[in-house]
Amino acid sequence: DSGVTQTPKHLITATGQRVTLRCSPRSGDLSVYWYQQSLDQGLQFLIQYYNGEERAKGNILERFSAQQFPDLHSELNLSSLELGDSALYFCASSVGASEYNEQFFGPGTRLTVL
């Protein structure tokens, strides 16, 4: 158990809908990263927050957004969903924002868009 929790574990929805994925980092970790794992693209970095502020952006679509709240939990919002958004979404947390800080991964949320 990494100490990172993600809810829900599974999510099934229809095209055009909007969903919210939630992540609670390990106690004491200030950084949260979101990654998408799909068969086509592999594991890709989406976005990072550090202590409530957006710090880095990767291959995140404009239809996707995220935020980190004062209690440091984070939410990833996916809207106007398409079939190709079906994937496993991982959250990871680390104590800082440096490359030397180990990232601890949650169990993931599996999103299926029908």
Add this chain to the structure above:
Amino acid sequence: GDSVTQMEGPVTLSEEAFLTINCTYTATGYPSLFWYVQYPGEGLQLLLKATKADDKGSNKGFEATYRKETTSFHLEKGSVQVSDSAVYFCALSGSQGNLIFGKGTKLSVKP
């Protein structure tokens, strides 16, 4: 941009066989290098890491050496067990502190 290339799987070995999973990288700077493991139905776990050239990361019998001259970070284990069956990802630290992953190599170990 920075990238990671690792050998495609699946790799199937018998128990106690020697394992090598090749990983090479392209990076403009001097990134840290990682191997992560993903067991079925679980998230990724850090297996080992190396932060500078010639560093050797090791954990649970697995080893990898950061080779700057060949831009490689090959994963090795002398004697695999059935419990090592998983997907292994090579990764490097991107300029933004994020991780850049290879496509993963699925390892199956037969008794």
